[in-house]
Amino acid sequence: MPFFKRNKKENNVKSEVQKEVKKEHLTEQIDNYLSKLEKNESEDPTHILNMLGSLYFEKEDYDNAIKYYEESIEQRKTLGKAFTDLVKLYNIKRKEASQEGDREKVQVYLQKSDDLMKLTKDTIRGNM
Template identity: 80%
Template sequence: MLFFKRKRKEKDAKSEMQQEVKKEHLSEQIEEYLSKLENAEKEDEIPILNMLGSLYFEMEDYDHAITYYEKSIDQNKALGKAFTDLVKLYNMKRKEASKAGDREAVQVYLQKSDDLMKLTKDTIRGNM
């Protein structure tokens, strides 16, 4: 029995170390893209904003991910990863707020989801 516990602890420690290395790598990439964003021309910002959203999402920093995806969509209403990830993020934040009993936040994220769906429909119809 002791053998299996030791193996599990070793596995958990290894997994924790891998997570730390991954987060460190993601942090470096975020810094690189933030620097690129500062120096980017207006028309080159959208892919950088999307990448920042993706990196923050992967890092599980959902508030920052939402911020960068929303900035991207404000500049360019084209459907893509920013739209799909924002739907996921809004749903995650709404569920989180619901578990916490925060009705106001639930309503905020429901409204954001509704607005995003309307924008999606308008974009598909060409009403932009």
């Protein structure tokens, strides 16, 4: 066995430790932003909502990511990361529902995607 080759088991353990550290860091950041949101420490709450959506997305907590991105868009209908990430999140949730055989949920996320596309078009046209 060559010197530079690592054991797969050793690499998997290292990878798991790195993932755990990353999750802890994301949780700390989320707690920080939630605190700011509760205390109204920001002049722009949509920025905090977008950050929360982004952090939850990175943490793979899709339901909370959707919640905060949708709240952000309700407050300020501007195109950006919230819109693009919501499209991705709706597709993830639709795929999960499809794999579970939940046709009703598939329809819910298809409708949410359609509504978001309509909102995107309206925003571009200035029909808000």
